Amino acid sequence: MSSSSSSVLQLQELDSLTVTLIVDNELDIFTPVPPEKVQAYGNLGHVALQEPEDVTDRGECRREIKMGSICCAALGLSVLMTARKGDIEHSLLFDTGPDGTLWKANAKRLKLDLAPVEVVFLSHWHRDHSGGMLDAIHTIKSAKKLNYAAPRELVADLHPARPDYRGFRFAEQFISMEADPSFPEIDHAGGKVDKQSKSHTVLDDMFLVSGEIPRQTSYEIGLPNGVRFEKDTGGWKKDEEITDERFVVCNVKDKGLVVLTGCSHAGVVNTSRHAVSLVPNTPLHAVLGGYHLANSPPEQIAATISDLEALEPDLLMPGHCTGWKAKFAMQHSLPGRVVPTSVGMSYTFLSPRS
Numbered sequence: 001m002s003s004s005s006s007s008v009l010q011l012q013e014l015d016s017l018t019v020t021l022i023v024d025n026e027l028d029i030f031t032p033v034p035p036e037k038v039q040a041y042g043n044l045g046h047v048a049l050q051e052p053e054d055v056t057d058r059g060e061c062r063r064e065i066k067m068g069s070i071c072c073a074a075l076g077l078s079v080l081m082t083a084r085k086g087d088i089e090h091s092l093l094f095d096t097g098p099d100g101t102l103w104k105a106n107a108k109r110l111k112l113d114l115a116p117v118e119v120v121f122l123s124h125w126h127r128d129h130s131g132g133m134l135d136a137i138h139t140i141k142s143a144k145k146l147n148y149a150a151p152r153e154l155v156a157d158l159h160p161a162r163p164d165y166r167g168f169r170f171a172e173q174f175i176s177m178e179a180d181p182s183f184p185e186i187d188h189a190g191g192k193v194d195k196q197s198k199s200h201t202v203l204d205d206m207f208l209v210s211g212e213i214p215r216q217t218s219y220e221i222g223l224p225n226g227v228r229f230e231k232d233t234g235g236w237k238k239d240e241e242i243t244d245e246r247f248v249v250c251n252v253k254d255k256g257l258v259v260l261t262g263c264s265h266a267g268v269v270n271t272s273r274h275a276v277s278l279v280p281n282t283p284l285h286a287v288l289g290g291y292h293l294a295n296s297p298p299e300q301i302a303a304t305i306s307d308l309e310a311l312e313p314d315l316l317m318p319g320h321c322t323g324w325k326a327k328f329a330m331q332h333s334l335p336g337r338v339v340p341t342s343v344g345m346s347y348t349f350l351s352p353r354s
Contacts (some may be wrong), residue, residue, distance in 0.1 A: 009201060009208060011206075011208045011249070011250070011251050012085055012205045013085070013251050013253040013351075014252050014351070015084050015085055015252075015253060015354040016083075017081065017252050017349045018349075019080070019081050019258075019260070019288065019346065020082075020110065020112065020345070020347075021077075021319070021341060021345055022071075022078040022079065022080060022103060022106050022110065022112070022343070023073075023095075023096075023098070023343060024076075024078075024320055024343040025076070025319065026073055026319060026341070026342055028342040029043045029070070029344060031340045033339055033345075033347075038315060038339060038348065040345055040347050040348075041345070041348075042342070049063070050111070068109075069109055071109050071110065071344030073343045074097060074098055076097035076128035076129060077095045077097065077263075077319070077320045078094070078103060078129075078132060079093075079260060080094075080112060080117070083203070083250055090206050092118065092119040092203060092248070093136060094260050095122060095123050095130070096120065096129065096130060096136040097128070097129070097131060098131040098132065099131050100133075100135025103136055103139075104132075104135055104136075107139065109344070114140045114143040115140070115144045117140045118151050118153065118154065118155065119202055120155070120157070120191055121157045121209065122157070122158050123245055123247065123263070124159065124242055124244050124262055125159065125163055125244055126177065126180075126262075127179075131178065131180075133181045133189075133191075137154060137186065137189040141190040155191070155194050156186050157194050157196055157202065157209060158183070158195055159195070159197055159244040159246060160197055161197070161244045162180060162182070163180070163230075163239070164179070164228070165179055165228065166180075166239065167227050168223070169225040176229065196211075198211040208249045208278060208279065209247075210247045210275070213271055213274050214273075214274055215241070215270055217303075217307065219303050220266065220300075221240070222240040222241040222242060222265050223239075223240050223242055223265050223292075225240070241265070242265035245262060247262070247271055247274075249278065251282055255285045256284055257275055258288065259271065259275045259286070259288070261287065262289055262290055262320075263290040267292075267304075268304060268308065272311050272313070273311065283312065284311050284312065285349065286339075287308075287316055287317065288318075288341065289318075290319060290321040291318045291321070291322040291326060293318075293321075295323070298325075301325065301326045304326070308334075309334060315337055315338075316330055316334065316339070317338075317347070318330065319341040
């Protein structure tokens with residue numbers, strides 16, 4: 001795995017980038033995606049056409065769509081990213097959702113070729129993003145054993161500041177989340193642990209991983225009532241900024257930056273601004289992932305939309321923790337720029353010259 005440090009960030013221009021949503025909060029394989037915006041695959045018709053032609057008792061019909069072939073939505077996020085430049089392709093798994101059983105089931109439904117995956121990247125230490133990691137690593141390593149041409153190594157790109165537990169305060173009580181996988185568990189599963197807190201590129205400089213996201217806006221205040229438990233002190237402490245959160249950005253030739261954000265605890269505006277600052281003189285094409293606006297007041301949603309509009313993105317692709325109110329407001333304020341996303345769908349950003 002080639003990479004460069006934060007002092008020498010050289011992000012390659014890609015001919016194409018395909019992202020496949022293995023886990024997301026929402027299932028919607030009915031709503032069409034305008035083909036002039038982004039190439040999309042995975043709607044109900046596509047699922048049906050992947051079924052075997054084994055029906056013989058219904059006239060000219062040969063296929064039966066099975067409900068078990070459709071991906072299941074869940075609280076969390078996991079995205080397979082495949083970048084191509086010329087004859088070179090690299091694949092990175094962005095987050096692993098909340099649960100390994102679900103992750104494996106959806107990956108099987110999607111008939112994904114996982115052997116080429118070289119990096120498992122964790123955006124931040126929250127169980128709805130890390131819970132499927134051990135099973136995902138096992139599954140990818142098993143796929144590699146069956147494909148001798150696939151890259152052998154599987155790197156786990158992780159922030160070093162793993163909390164013992166994270167949670168939140170609710171009604172004057174501390175509520176804990178399940179523990180994230182530990183570094184020894186990830187290593188034992190077959191992931192080569194690579195602890196990173198600074199900006200860097202991976203996989204022939206096709207993917208740029210951020211470091212800590214600078215906080216600039218006054219209204220993006222992190223995760224209210226967020227807390228973390230420290231075993232050495234035996235107590236809970238305030239943990240609202242989630243400073244370990246990172247994002248991934250790619251640069252598609254003649255289109256611009258495609259940003260993948262896990263939850264945007266630092267704020268989707270702060271996240272997008274930082275992405276643009278890391279790759280100067282490059283337009284912002286798309287922002288995909290969790291915008292963390294589901295519980296935000298109307299004035300914060302309005303400010304977010306206004307500041308996002310100032311960055312002139314071509315596409316907004318909100319998912320996971322964004323919430324329907326924010327999506328509705330974006331569609332109302334920025335018609336034509338919002339693309340619906342769904343678990344089970346693939347989206348390809350293609351250079352016009354490819």
